[in-house]
Structure formats: C-alpha cells, structure tokens
Amino acid sequence: MGKVVEICCGSYYDALQAQYGGAKRIELNSALHLGGLTPSLATLLKVKENTDLEVICMVRPRGAGFCYNDEDFEIMKLDAEILLDNGADGIAFGCLNEEGDINISQTREMVNIIKSYHKTAVFHRAIDCVNDIDESMNILITLGVDRILTSGLQSKALRGKEMIKYLYDAYGNSIEILAGSGINAGNVKKFLDYTGIDQVHSSCKDWQLDPTTRRDGVDFSFNGDEYDVVSNELVEMLIDIVVSD
DSSP states (O other): OOOEEEEEESSHHHHHHHHHTTOSEEEEOBOGGGTOBOOOHHHHHHHHHHOOOEEEEEOOOSSSOSOOOHHHHHHHHHHHHHHHHTTOSEEEEOOBOTTSSBOHHHHHHHHHHHHHTTOEEEEOGGGGGOSOHHHHHHHHHHHTOOEEEEOTTSSSTTTTHHHHHHHHHHHTTTSEEEEESSOOTTTHHHHHHHHOOSEEEEOOEEEEEOTTSEETTEEOOSBTBEEEEEOHHHHHHHHHHHHHO
C-alpha cells in the first residue's frame, strides 16, 4: 500500500486545499474546534463532485465524549446511511459505554451499516479513552473494523508513540493503525522511524481572519478573530517527507 497521509478537513475549502497539496485521502468533518462532528451533506457532495479524494466521513452527533443515548445513536445510523448513499468512501465513528469500554452493540450496528455498502469502517480516537486497550482492539477486530485512528492513549501522538508502536506491532496484521494528533512536517520522520507505522493523520492547520467575529460586546470567537483551515503548503511539505521516508 505504501505510506498514506490522511488530512483532517472541516470544510469543502479544506478538502480542496488537501487535494492541491497532494493528499489522496481525507477525513471530512464539521466543527473541528469540537474535535470534529458530522459534516453536512452539501459538503460531501461538493467534495465528491470536484475532487478525486477518498473521503472518510466523520459521524459524531455532538461534542464531549462517546457514550451515546438512543436518540444520538439513531441520528448516527441515519447520518451514516445518508453519507454512504451520497458517495462517502467510509465512516469514522466511535461508541463507548459509561464505563469506558467499547459499546459492542452500537459498534456492531455501525459496522454492519458500513459493510452493507462495502465501505471502510474506522473507529476514531474514542479508542484513546478505553479502559483496556488489548480487549478493545480484539473486540474491534472481531467486529470487522478496518482501521483505528489513535494518538496512543495520549493527548498527542508523539506522547503516545510507544503505545502506537505496540499497537502496530501487535495488531497491524489484523487492523490498520492510523496515528493522529499533533503530527506535522517537523516531527513526522522521527515518528515514522520510531513506530514503523505507514499511515498518519494531520490537520496541517493554518488560520484565516474573519473581521466580523467580535463586534460591540458580541463575541463568537474560539481563537481570537481567526478560524482554522487546511494549508495546502503544509500538506505538500508533510506528504513530501512521508513519501520520501
């Protein structure tokens, strides 16, 4: 397969920048400042219409954690079906119970929906919040999950590099290991050399100004007057290093 760089995108604009920078696969979200929520259908349609990208769509109905009530989960299932019906190449999701273990029944249902479309099932960084990583990995493999996105049970992948190496060595023949959180052109080579993995996930983040963010005491900011975007230059730099590694 060779090495893969997946770019985390929060908009149609981001997806275009990812493609301009040479990416072949993206994870498509909305609300990246909340950790990534389900993207709009319009965003997916425009990305599929105007790019050649492989598009993994996030299905996450709200912020906070990954313990979903029945209402949340009904929306997740319907979102997955709508996105898959409209060209998504896979779905990223994660379902835990109150104790922090894999919610087996919800995960099985999501995988069954995704596989009914013959698409890719990705368990996202909810895996970094589980109690028993080995038990969780075995459950996900048994349920047919194709890939996990992980930072090695730490806030950033560099802090979790030992765990990521362990997961790749122990389970890499049974499930794909995609490392993400804090990976960039400045640290990716040492990270790849240490862990041995062949897939990384990065936001390649830059910032753009919106001068209408704060006016006369009304404030909609989360990073001053700026919002996050993908930088095609940072994507290109990252991919050049990964491909040449």
